[in-house]
Amino acid sequence: MTARPQRRPACLQCPSPAKIKRPKNGHALCIAHFLSTFETEVLQTMETSGLFSRGETIAIGASGGKDSTVLASVLSTLNTRHNLGLNLHLLSIDEGIVGYRDHSLATVQRNARQYGLPLTVLSYRELYGWTMDDVVATVGKKSNCTYCGVFRRQALDRGCEMLNISHVVTGHNADDMAETVLMNLLRGDLPRLARCTAITTRSSSSSSSSSDASATVRRSKPLKYAYQKEIVLYAHHRKLDYFTTECTYAPEAFRGSARDLVKALERVRPTAIMDILRSGEAFAGLLRPTDGNRTLVPPQKCAEKECTCNEEDSLGTCSSTSFASGEGAMHIHEAQLRNLHHHHHHHHTTETPSPSSPSPKNPTAKRKQQLLRSCTQCGYLTSQDLCQACVMLQSLNRSRPAVMVQIEHDG
Amino acid sequence: MTGPQPARPVPPCARCKCSPGTVTGRNDPLCSTCFISYARSKPIKRMDPFRVRNNPTNAPPPLLLLPFSFGVSSLTLLHILKEHMSSQRTRVGRTGYGLLVVWVDDSGISGDGPGSVRKKETFMGLESHFGGEGSGITFKSVQLEDIYTYSQPQGAPTSSAEGTNLEKLRVLISSLPSLSSKQDILTTLLTRLFIRLAIQHSSPAILFSHSTTRLAEKTLSETAKGRGYSVPWSTSDCTIPLPPSQFPHRKLQTIYPLRDLLKKELHTYLSLTPSLQPFHIPSSSSSSATPSPQSIIPISTAKDTSIDSLMHQYFSQMEQTYPSIVANVVKTIGRVPAPTHLVALAEVAAEVEQSVPNCAVCGFPIDIDEADVWEEEDRDVKKLSVGVLSELGVGVEELCGGCRRSLEGAKEGVGARWPL
Numbered sequence: 119m120t121a122r123p124q125r126r127p128a129c130l131q132c133p134s135p136a137k138i139k140r141p142k143n144g145h146a147l148c149i150a151h152f153l154s155t156f157e158t159e160v161l162q163t164m165e166t167s168g169l170f171s172r173g174e175t176i177a178i179g180a181s182g183g184k185d186s187t188v189l190a191s192v193l194s195t196l197n198t199r200h201n202l203g204l205n206l207h208l209l210s211i212d213e214g215i216v217g218y219r220d221h222s223l224a225t226v227q228r229n230a231r232q233y234g235l236p237l238t239v240l241s242y243r244e245l246y247g248w249t250m251d252d253v254v255a256t257v258g259k260k261s262n263c264t265y266c267g268v269f270r271r272q273a274l275d276r277g278c279e280m281l282n283i284s285h286v287v288t289g290h291n292a293d294d295m296a297e298t299v300l301m302n303l304l305r306g307d308l309p310r311l312a313r314c315t316a317i318t319t320r321s322s323s324s325s326s327s328s329s330d331a332s333a334t335v336r337r338s339k340p341l342k343y344a345y346q347k348e349i350v351l352y353a354h355h356r357k358l359d360y361f362t363t364e365c366t367y368a369p370e371a372f373r374g375s376a377r378d379l380v381k382a383l384e385r386v387r388p389t390a391i392m393d394i395l396r397s398g399e400a401f402a403g404l405l406r407p408t409d410g411n412r413t414l415v416p417p418q419k420c421a422e423k424e425c426t427c428n429e430e431d432s433l434g435t436c437s438s439t440s441f442a443s444g445e446g447a448m449h450i451h452e453a454q455l456r457n458l459h460h461h462h463h464h465h466h467t468t469e470t471p472s473p474s475s476p477s478p479k480n481p482t483a484k485r486k487q488q489l490l491r492s493c494t495q496c497g498y499l500t501s502q503d504l505c506q507a508c509v510m511l512q513s514l515n516r517s518r519p520a521v522m523v524q525i526e527h528d529g
Numbered sequence: 530m531t532g533p534q535p536a537r538p539v540p541p542c543a544r545c546k547c548s549p550g551t552v553t554g555r556n557d558p559l560c561s562t563c564f565i566s567y568a569r570s571k572p573i574k575r576m577d578p579f580r581v582r583n584n585p586t587n588a589p590p591p592l593l594l595l596p597f598s599f600g601v602s603s604l605t606l607l608h609i610l611k612e613h614m615s616s617q618r619t620r621v622g623r624t625g626y627g628l629l630v631v632w633v634d635d636s637g638i639s640g641d642g643p644g645s646v647r648k649k650e651t652f653m654g655l656e657s658h659f660g661g662e663g664s665g666i667t668f669k670s671v672q673l674e675d676i677y678t679y680s681q682p683q684g685a686p687t688s689s690a691e692g693t694n695l696e697k698l699r700v701l702i703s704s705l706p707s708l709s710s711k712q713d714i715l716t717t718l719l720t721r722l723f724i725r726l727a728i729q730h731s732s733p734a735i736l737f738s739h740s741t742t743r744l745a746e747k748t749l750s751e752t753a754k755g756r757g758y759s760v761p762w763s764t765s766d767c768t769i770p771l772p773p774s775q776f777p778h779r780k781l782q783t784i785y786p787l788r789d790l791l792k793k794e795l796h797t798y799l800s801l802t803p804s805l806q807p808f809h810i811p812s813s814s815s816s817s818a819t820p821s822p823q824s825i826i827p828i829s830t831a832k833d834t835s836i837d838s839l840m841h842q843y844f845s846q847m848e849q850t851y852p853s854i855v856a857n858v859v860k861t862i863g864r865v866p867a868p869t870h871l872v873a874l875a876e877v878a879a880e881v882e883q884s885v886p887n888c889a890v891c892g893f894p895i896d897i898d899e900a901d902v903w904e905e906e907d908r909d910v911k912k913l914s915v916g917v918l919s920e921l922g923v924g925v926e927e928l929c930g931g932c933r934r935s936l937e938g939a940k941e942g943v944g945a946r947w948p949l
Binding site: 130143144145162163166167299300303304305306307308311343379382383386387389390392393394396397398399400401403404405448449451452455456459460 | 709751752754756757758834835836839850851852854857860861862864865866867868896898899900902903905911937
């Protein structure tokens with residue numbers, strides 16, 4: 119939108135005056151053409167990466183926020199307009215955050231009616247016996263994002279399994295992707311750097327049927343090239359009904375810093391977001407094994423969209439960093455790196471062995487992290503005896519019975 | 530709980546345990562002697578390929594090109610290497626390498642005439658201090674606009690109105706749309722000038738004096754400029770992928786001897802070496818970049834900042850609080866491999882006259898395996914017109930994404946020409 123309306127240029131695609139200057143590329147468009155261009159680009163992203171096949175059932179991870187609302191709206195519009203033959207299903211996770219999730223869930227329920235899509239809601243409480251508010255009351259605000267990320271990721275998988283759906287889409291946008299690329303650079307996380315820009319990742323599935331390859335849930339990000347600003351514009355001009363409040367809990371420190379950096383870069387050069395994505399994809403290409411024999415680790419699951427604090431979360435095989443989030447994460451990471459430096463005095467990073475640099479001494483070492491099995495407690499795919507969620511639940515539950523016992527005694 | 534703080538005793542040096550640890554090494558208190566030897570050991574390790582024994586007795590030592598800017602990094606590197614060569618000479622009577630110290634005067638573009646005069650004088654002083662007969666160190670200054678002397682004769686048709694090399698360079702830079710683009714293209718020109726000079730002087734390697742902090746900065750700013758594909762080449766010790774059609778059988782290495790030292794450690798080195806201080810001329814950008822204490826990211830308006838200077842400010846701040854995180858960024862990116870199989874392919878392909886394309890502007894190979902979305906992006910004539918490109922003498926297919934971005938929005942019809 120220009121400052122001088124009298125000199126407003128014409129829309130690139132028709133003679134009407136342009137109303138929108140696209141943040142992504144500076145193109146001037148009228149509202150109708152902005153909306154159709156936005157939709158066409160999502161369709162192109164879907165088509166060029168062969169995201170969906172006809173007749174496929176897709177779960178849309180819906181939070182009621184702008185990204186997932188726009189995703190649901192665009193997918194259902196495209197599905198009808200181009201007769202894509204997709205069966206769309208809204209899947210919402212209720213983390214149990216009073217004042218945030220309860221309101222946004224109401225939005226999702228309206229969305230379901232507006233688009234005529236079936237909706238399933240799963241709550242942390244029914245899955246884990248804990249709401250996020252309970253978790254925060256127990257662990258404080260330091261590592262809540264880590265818990266939430268791990269729980270949500272698994273909750274989405276379980277939801278898909280319940281509904282017998284093997285493909286879930288989330289509303290991650292270009293800004294989120296750029297942020298993750300910079301975050302993984304800052305955190306020195308090479309394996310995640312290698313996979314964080316992929317449009318589709320294959321998640322581990324829960325349950326006993328995980329030995330079946332078809333049981334894995336695919337996660338895709340059809341909005342990966344869509345700017346957050348354009349998503350807001352789209353939602354505004356399509357008059358979509360969405361919930362604007364951010365999660366009340368602050369993001370993890372590395373992500374927070376990366377987010378500030380992306381915002382600052384966007385101010386300096388708006389195309390920077392696309393450029394970071396392009397670089398991120400190039401890194402992924404450079405880190406991809408070229409000999410064709412080795413395969414990458416099955417891509418790790420990433421948590422659902424709205425609380426991006428922790429998707430591609432900090433829980434690597436280096437679990438000592440895992441509970442560090444909030445303000446302290448950078449300090450703790452710094453301290454750990456210092457320790458490494460101290461003890462080894464040679465090159466060291468915190469990352470897990472990367473696919474491109476397997477340990478030359480031990481050829482089996484590179485395979486070690488790929489040995490996935492079922493969690494002994496819940497059956498979710500994991501590289502340890504217990505999956506991350508069960509480890510967390512164990513530590514949470516340890517605090518709970520102690521309280522209960524005391525109440526009994528008092529009574 | 531705490532009363533007035535008693536004067537804290539100086540802890541002993543973590544290495545020699547006998548002198549007081551008055552300066553901070555990466556994490557520990559060190560005495561100045563131990564700090565200096567720590568700071569020297571890092572770059573000298575990187576100079577391993579140029580040990581005395583690798584150089585045959587009867588051959589003159591290879592001349593390595595050392596870009597010099599009067600900043601703390603290049604000055605420190607020059608000093609450390611001079612000391613290294615002296616110790617080689619003391620031990621075996623000769624050195625494993627010689628140095629060609631090159632200062633590129635960019636005052637024609639920066640407009641800093643008085644600064645240029647001061648630098649010229651200082652450069653002469655530096656030469657008499659470090660150079661001279663038997664030192665193995667030679668000094669050379671060139672103008673940035675000299676890059677136009679390497680113009681390909683088969684380039685765009687030369688128009689008579691082009692003027693001097695300096696005028697050509699000024700037209701080129703002023704045609705660029707933003708501070709980010711200008712700074713990016715100037716850095717590119719500088720790097721390519723060093724490469725040309727190294728080739729011209731038969732130098733086997735260029736020694737860039739980037740500190741850890743500077744490399745972390747560069748990693749993120751190249752990423753933000755869409756240059757991810759060439760980051761392994763532009764931030765790591767490697768063989769530069771010269772287009773084999775143009776430079777057959779020529780191998781040129783880049784070495785970053787200071788990659789394991791933080792900028793603040795180089796400042797400590799300088800402060801402990803009084804003889805060096807008269808030659809230190811801080812660049813205006815580094816002196817103005819006092820990071821704001823409130824926020825790690827300065828609130829600045831888009832117009833007066835470039836991507837490079839934004840990253841510079843970000844990491845200047847980061848280095849103070851999180852030095853190990855900064856170092857880890859550099860180690861991490863060092864593990865992203867350059868697509869060497871492509872370069873090998875290019876060498877073979879050169880023989881059959883069909884090579885993997887190098888970008889006409891930055892000179893690095895172009896990523897040919899990119900997703901379709903980028904091809905679309907690169908065809909957008911609204912942002913970069915055919916007219917601009919033909920004036921520059923650069924083909925549409927000859928640009929990488931990062932260089933394309935820096936040229937987008939360039940002025941047409943001003944007669945800007947690409948020098949190489």
